[in-house]
Amino acid sequence: MNYKKIILKRGKEESLKRFHPWVFSGAIAHIDDGVEEGDLVAVYTSAKEFIAVGHFQIGSIAVRILDFTEREIDDDFFYERLQRAYELRKSIGLIRPDNNAFRLVHGEGDFLPGLVVDIYDRTAVVQAHSPGMHFARNTIAQALVKIADGLIRNVYYKSETTLPYKAQLDPQNDYIIGGFETNIAIENGLKFHVDWLKGQKTGFFVDQRDNRSLLEHYAKGRNVLNMFCYTGGFSFYAMRGQANLVHSVDSSSKAIKLTNDNVELNFPGDPRHKAFAEDAFKFLNGIDDQYDLIILDPPAFAKHKSALKNALIGYRKLNSKAFERIKSGGILFTFSCSQAVNKDQFRLAVFSAAAQSGRKVRILHQLTQPSDHPINIYHPEGEYLKGLVLYVE
Numbered sequence: 001m002n003y004k005k006i007i008l009k010r011g012k013e014e015s016l017k018r019f020h021p022w023v024f025s026g027a028i029a030h031i032d033d034g035v036e037e038g039d040l041v042a043v044y045t046s047a048k049e050f051i052a053v054g055h056f057q058i059g060s061i062a063v064r065i066l067d068f069t070e071r072e073i074d075d076d077f078f079y080e081r082l083q084r085a086y087e088l089r090k091s092i093g094l095i096r097p098d099n100n101a102f103r104l105v106h107g108e109g110d111f112l113p114g115l116v117v118d119i120y121d122r123t124a125v126v127q128a129h130s131p132g133m134h135f136a137r138n139t140i141a142q143a144l145v146k147i148a149d150g151l152i153r154n155v156y157y158k159s160e161t162t163l164p165y166k167a168q169l170d171p172q173n174d175y176i177i178g179g180f181e182t183n184i185a186i187e188n189g190l191k192f193h194v195d196w197l198k199g200q201k202t203g204f205f206v207d208q209r210d211n212r213s214l215l216e217h218y219a220k221g222r223n224v225l226n227m228f229c230y231t232g233g234f235s236f237y238a239m240r241g242q243a244n245l246v247h248s249v250d251s252s253s254k255a256i257k258l259t260n261d262n263v264e265l266n267f268p269g270d271p272r273h274k275a276f277a278e279d280a281f282k283f284l285n286g287i288d289d290q291y292d293l294i295i296l297d298p299p300a301f302a303k304h305k306s307a308l309k310n311a312l313i314g315y316r317k318l319n320s321k322a323f324e325r326i327k328s329g330g331i332l333f334t335f336s337c338s339q340a341v342n343k344d345q346f347r348l349a350v351f352s353a354a355a356q357s358g359r360k361v362r363i364l365h366q367l368t369q370p371s372d373h374p375i376n377i378y379h380p381e382g383e384y385l386k387g388l389v390l391y392v393e
């Protein structure tokens, strides 16, 4: 191993000793000459003891740790990490003929900070969030087609919007291996068109799988409003769960088209479903108490800590609308996917909204992200999805 060195200030190795995978720029005393963005670096304590190896980056998080031993970060490293990520998902029963959409790599949760890989049938969609992972993209793609007994045949690289803009890496979204095969993936027996070419994120929100399943069990005979539906995920589980009617709302007309296409795929001609391309607040203002199961799954209101205050106001306002309108005996599934908002802050925003409405509200479930989005226990920041299931009288 012959990587350039980074030396920490005195005492700044403590978090690394507890296996936290980030080095902040303020902790660094010395950087070897010639270290560039995306380079592999070896991190040393002020006493010149080796502590970790990782990817260097310009910014507040200066190094994302890949390993705490003195090892080469080579083809074998990526092969081993990816195979391990696959084996975890396989061993917990996530990969099945009736479930071929799953997250294979969830950054720090799979000891690969800066990397996200979602699998849709035989296609892997790869997102790099760090320059180091961008430079490793071809190695990663080659490893992906070798793991999992050859399950993966196509690798699509999609990092145009996830890499730091300032790094000027100019990544092009494109297939690194293979090409288009099918865009239909299956989640718990339901089929979805996944648009990784033009859709949001990697094309589908795999992180709501378990929460959608839970919703299915509450849907029978209810009038369901799926707010911020995107590709309609929650709607089809509600339909399979024998909902009375399901209305899906999203401000993006592309999302509404995807939702309608997905209805046709699973429940062709089913008159219970209608989709509306409309702003959520406008839609909620225009309804009475016709819905007794409402889902609120908005985009991240706070992308950064600086936006926290406004985000909390946003969550309060949105949930207030739902509390005002939902039918007595109704159930509200409400979520936040903002990493900058923690569980308690989100709960406080929902609590304020409930109090404002004066309704009797009880928590039935506290939800989080599924097991293919594991949280590295030494990196609590990896927990980002929060949800509450509420019974409203």
Ligand code: SAH
Pocket (backbone or CB within 6 Å): 204, 205, 208, 227, 228, 229, 230, 231, 232, 233, 234, 249, 250, 251, 252, 255, 278, 279, 280, 281, 297, 298, 299
């Ligand atoms: N619930 C979805 C994921 C939601 S992602 C799922 O299970 O897959 C958030 C969605 O909110 C996006 O599709 C985005 O187009 C939509 N959106 C953003 N702002 C909105 C607004 N003001 N009104 C309605 N939809 C909005």
